[in-house]
Amino acid sequence: MVAIPALAVEDLSVEFRTRSGVVKVLDHVGFTVEKGETVALVGESGSGKSVTAFAVMGILDAAGKVTSGRAMFGGSDLLAQSERDLAELRGRELSMIFQNPRTALNPIRRVGQQIADVLVRHGGATRPDAPREAIKMLKKVRIPDPERRAEAYPFELSGGMCQRIMIAIALACRPALLIADEPTTGLDVTTQAVIMDLIGELGRDSGMATIFITHDLGLAAEYCDRIVVMHAGHIVESAPSRALFANARHPYSAKLLAATPGETASLASLVSIPGGLPDLRRADLPACRYSGRCERLTDACAQPLPHKTVGERHDVACWNPL
Amino acid sequence: MLKLLLSRLATAIPSIAGVIVVTFMLTRLLPGDPAAYFAGLAASPQAIAEVRTKLGLDKSLPEQFVGYIVDLAHGNLGNSLSTGQPVVAEIVNRLPASAELTLVALFLAVGIAIPLGVLAAVKQGTWIDHLCRIVTTAGVSLPVFFTGLLMAYVFYYLLQIAPAPTGRLDAFLSAPTDITGFYLIDSILTGNLETFRGALSQLALPAISMAIFSLAPLARMTRGSMLSVLNSDFVRTARASGLAPRTVVFTYAFRNAVLPVITTLGMVFSFLLGANVLVETVFAWPGIGLYAVNALLTSDYAPVQGFVLAMAVLYIALNLLIDLLYGLVDPRVRLDS
Amino acid sequence: MMPLLRHARYVLSENPVTGLAFGLFTLFLIAAIFGPLIAPYNPLQSDAVNTLKPPTWAHPFGTDQLGRDIFSRVLVAARLDLSIAFASVILAFLLGALSGVAAGYFGGWTDRIVGRLADTIMAFPLFVLAMGIVAALGNKVINIVIATAIINFPLYVRVARAEANVRRDAGFVEAARLSGNGEARVLLGHVLPNIMPIMMVQMSLTMGYAILNAAGLSFIGLGVRPPDAEWGIMVADGANFIQSGEWWVAFFPGVTLMLAVFCFNLLGDGLRDIIDPRQRT
Numbered sequence: 001m002v003a004i005p006a007l008a009v010e011d012l013s014v015e016f017r018t019r020s021g022v023v024k025v026l027d028h029v030g031f032t033v034e035k036g037e038t039v040a041l042v043g044e045s046g047s048g049k050s051v052t053a054f055a056v057m058g059i060l061d062a063a064g065k066v067t068s069g070r071a072m073f074g075g076s077d078l079l080a081q082s083e084r085d086l087a088e089l090r091g092r093e094l095s096m097i098f099q100n101p102r103t104a105l106n107p108i109r110r111v112g113q114q115i116a117d118v119l120v121r122h123g124g125a126t127r128p129d130a131p132r133e134a135i136k137m138l139k140k141v142r143i144p145d146p147e148r149r150a151e152a153y154p155f156e157l158s159g160g161m162c163q164r165i166m167i168a169i170a171l172a173c174r175p176a177l178l179i180a181d182e183p184t185t186g187l188d189v190t191t192q193a194v195i196m197d198l199i200g201e202l203g204r205d206s207g208m209a210t211i212f213i214t215h216d217l218g219l220a221a222e223y224c225d226r227i228v229v230m231h232a233g234h235i236v237e238s239a240p241s242r243a244l245f246a247n248a249r250h251p252y253s254a255k256l257l258a259a260t261p262g263e264t265a266s267l268a269s270l271v272s273i274p275g276g277l278p279d280l281r282r283a284d285l286p287a288c289r290y291s292g293r294c295e296r297l298t299d300a301c302a303q304p305l306p307h308k309t310v311g312e313r314h315d316v317a318c319w320n321p322l
Numbered sequence: 323m324l325k326l327l328l329s330r331l332a333t334a335i336p337s338i339a340g341v342i343v344v345t346f347m348l349t350r351l352l353p354g355d356p357a358a359y360f361a362g363l364a365a366s367p368q369a370i371a372e373v374r375t376k377l378g379l380d381k382s383l384p385e386q387f388v389g390y391i392v393d394l395a396h397g398n399l400g401n402s403l404s405t406g407q408p409v410v411a412e413i414v415n416r417l418p419a420s421a422e423l424t425l426v427a428l429f430l431a432v433g434i435a436i437p438l439g440v441l442a443a444v445k446q447g448t449w450i451d452h453l454c455r456i457v458t459t460a461g462v463s464l465p466v467f468f469t470g471l472l473m474a475y476v477f478y479y480l481l482q483i484a485p486a487p488t489g490r491l492d493a494f495l496s497a498p499t500d501i502t503g504f505y506l507i508d509s510i511l512t513g514n515l516e517t518f519r520g521a522l523s524q525l526a527l528p529a530i531s532m533a534i535f536s537l538a539p540l541a542r543m544t545r546g547s548m549l550s551v552l553n554s555d556f557v558r559t560a561r562a563s564g565l566a567p568r569t570v571v572f573t574y575a576f577r578n579a580v581l582p583v584i585t586t587l588g589m590v591f592s593f594l595l596g597a598n599v600l601v602e603t604v605f606a607w608p609g610i611g612l613y614a615v616n617a618l619l620t621s622d623y624a625p626v627q628g629f630v631l632a633m634a635v636l637y638i639a640l641n642l643l644i645d646l647l648y649g650l651v652d653p654r655v656r657l658d659s
Numbered sequence: 660m661m662p663l664l665r666h667a668r669y670v671l672s673e674n675p676v677t678g679l680a681f682g683l684f685t686l687f688l689i690a691a692i693f694g695p696l697i698a699p700y701n702p703l704q705s706d707a708v709n710t711l712k713p714p715t716w717a718h719p720f721g722t723d724q725l726g727r728d729i730f731s732r733v734l735v736a737a738r739l740d741l742s743i744a745f746a747s748v749i750l751a752f753l754l755g756a757l758s759g760v761a762a763g764y765f766g767g768w769t770d771r772i773v774g775r776l777a778d779t780i781m782a783f784p785l786f787v788l789a790m791g792i793v794a795a796l797g798n799k800v801i802n803i804v805i806a807t808a809i810i811n812f813p814l815y816v817r818v819a820r821a822e823a824n825v826r827r828d829a830g831f832v833e834a835a836r837l838s839g840n841g842e843a844r845v846l847l848g849h850v851l852p853n854i855m856p857i858m859m860v861q862m863s864l865t866m867g868y869a870i871l872n873a874a875g876l877s878f879i880g881l882g883v884r885p886p887d888a889e890w891g892i893m894v895a896d897g898a899n900f901i902q903s904g905e906w907w908v909a910f911f912p913g914v915t916l917m918l919a920v921f922c923f924n925l926l927g928d929g930l931r932d933i934i935d936p937r938q939r940t
Contacts (some may be wrong), residue, residue: 059561061553090564098562103555106574108652117573118563169563208578213497340779344788348795431728463921465871467878468913475901475910486902501713598787600875604898615879618794630791634783
């Protein structure tokens with residue numbers, strides 16, 4: 001029997017309508033996240049990682065439109081849900097934490113109150129009980145002196161503290177899926193590790209699936225079971241972390257790995273990836289959006305992208321893989 | 323909060339000092355003979371000389387300034403030439419009429435502008451957004467005295483649903499017992515519904531004219547600030563947490579968006595206090611604006627000076643109130659001061 | 660220059676109202692320049708037979724209590740109204756931009772004195788201060804110009820100060836200083852020209868307010884004296900006939916005044932979108 005995944009994104013395409021034309025931000029993206037599994041979405045900025053998350057959560061900007069695809073979650077398609085039903089799920093069944101925790105919290109509302117708002121909304125606590133439950137959540141994310149901190153405003157707390165508050169808000173209702181969008185960007189290195197450990201630990205305790213969005217392959221390898229590599233709105237490779245590091249098959253993944261400082265790589269051996277992302281407004285986008293930067297370009301690359309399975313849960317979208 | 327109050331009071335002191343110096347300068351440092359101004363147009367040379375000695379204008383400027391301050395400290399703004407009454411007493415008597423008109427106009431303006439701005443931002447690009455845009459551009463372009471006249475013509479002369487645009491109360495109705503000086507409140511307190519209705523119908527047109535004029539900056543600021551807050555990170559967090567749309571828009575977005583709107587209130591008060599003069603002239607409203615205009619026309623200078631000073635002090639006090647209101651809503655200001 | 664023109668065309672196509680405002684502006688300009696030449700009647704000529712006549716083909720805006728042709732008066736008044744507003748805006752710009760740039764560039768005492776001056780003016784409700792100034796200086800047109808300039812002064816100071824402050828340490832200013840220019844030359848020759856676009860926006864934005872303010876002052880009997888034609892005073896004249904139903908006496912000058920203010924506000928917004936798109940709301 002095959003286990004039902006926590007989230008299965010299939011064939012997801014998203015367009016943004018801007019003044020200078022339609023931007024095809026996501027093009028037939030698909031991946032799955034098993035229950036209790038931690039999956040990293042990796043790619044440079046502009047590759048569509050965050051848009052994927054926003055589309056799944058149903059919080060795309062007004063300019064963004066989902067043009068195809070499904071996001072199966074708990075037996076139903078998130079993309080087909082009404083805004084009303086989706087709002088019921090958000091914060092309860094699927095949650096998200098963002099980068100820049102200090103601006104992601106309401107600046108003029110006490111942090112305890114912000115946690116309580118979510119609890120009350122999703123039936124996690126009654127209004128009178130909510131402050132006490134909020135303090136319990138603060139304890140859970142290991143904020144010292146939680147009774148006093150619950151009364152604080154975000155501007156009175158450090159960035160790391162604010163990110164713990166964000167985690168408390170996201171996990172308050174024990175969601176089945178957490179999307180963490182660059183949760184450690186802008187935090188110092190020691191705080192990064194603490195935050196990542198906290199997310200990992202709280203996730204394991206409740207059997208929660210986690211999608212971890214980052215541009216840092218090293219961080220992804222350290223904390224995630226599997227890695228999904230995105231480039232210019234395509235998923236180019238997905239593999240278990242170890243398999244990807246040992247045997248990256250897509251030229252872009254390989255370059256990305258070589259550009260990641262690791263324990264073994266010396267600074268001199270770090271490479272940069274030539275070129276930039278293609279202009280996604282172009283009408284004549286090549287089938288493989290990496291082809292403009294690729295050293296292994298062949299005539300076959302003009303055909304529609306293949307989806308080759310090259311190993312145990314290891315897929316690559318390339319005609320000429322390594 | 324007390325600390326905030328004290329620090330804001332401290333910043334008001336230089337403003338008040340500046341206002342006193344300017345009002346002093348307006349009368350003493352100008353070309354022409356201040357004694358002649360204060361004595362009035364038809365005064366004889368002897369009368370002017372008398373006024374000069376009486377006002378101490380024959381003394382040196384610093385002495386005069388000290389004298390002016392001493393007079394102010396005693397609440398003395400001089401006497402009106404035409405009525406012979408002390409200016410302070412007249413201003414105090416007429417203040418409730420102006421305050422009632424201005425406050426009703428303010429409540430109307432805020433009550434229309436803020437919901438309009440919020441709706442325009444939440445439903446961006448719909449008809450209500452376009453309506454908001456028209457109102458904000460047209461509103462500031464309407465000369466308040468002209469809108470007042472136009473409304474008087476339409477609602478009094480043509481439709482005959484508004485009373486004659488003359489004063490606070492129809493001549494057949496008696497003013498309510500003076501408790502607050504606000505006819506609307508006093509008539510309710512004394513249970514005099516007929517007077518209430520009369521006062522309200524007299525108040526409606528001038529208050530609406532003033533409200534139309536002042537709601538534009540409020541609506542514009544509400545829309546703009548609401549739009550930027552709705553695009554902010556923390557509103558995205560609130561939506562991602564599945565909070566009810568009502569909570570997102572009001573508890574999260576609106577409370578933050580209202581902060582720049584509170585700041586705009588300062589400008590709105592400046593508009594309102596100026597418009598007050600014009601509207602009182604159009605509707606023969608017995609407030610301090612009309613008092614000053616009548617004094618201007620008879621070159622009766624003491625009331626004008628008293629009026630300018632009173633309005634400036636009132637405006638500074640209102641700005642102080644705005645700062646405190648801001649502090650109430652925004653903990654960053656409250657706790658940092 | 661080309662990108663600016665292209666951007667201007669884009670703003671115009673995006674916002675046709677700005678085009679409309681530009682058309683109106685041209686009409687007002689024609690009235691202000693050629694008004695006395697194209698007016699069908701002498702605006703001061705009374706006609707005892709034809710007093711308070713409603714609009715007809717002969718008198719499209721009707722006649723007033725002295726039988727004067729309101730259309731001719733409205734047309735001729737454009738010059739006076741626009742001159743007052745324009746002169747006061749120029750004056751406010753000269754005073755405000757110079758002291759604001761100096762305040763932002765030098766900082767220190769200059770900044771404190773200019774700032775205090777601007778704050779003191781802002782401590783008054785502006786129209787009330789203008790009333791006080793005209794009353795004190797004397798009931799003349801030039802004093803309306805001065806009063807309107809003074810109440811607009813702080814707006815210019817604020818914008819010019821902020822812009823100069825930002826540019827004080829900019830590369831081109833530093834370069835001008837190092838190549839041996841005196842402070843005054845750097846200020847007038849290099850800083851001031853660079854803040855001109857933003858000052859132009861400010862001028863067109865305050866123009867409408869200046870017209871409104873000047874008309875308000877003459878409405879309460881300050882500045883312009885009868886029988887001179889001016890929109891505010893004409894509306895004041897007409898106010899006496901509203902209750903007896905002779906609406907046209909106040910209506911046409913009032914509508915013209917409103918259109919003029921509307922036109923300048925729209926132009927100001929349009930110009931801001933062209934020059935400083937970030938400020939767009």
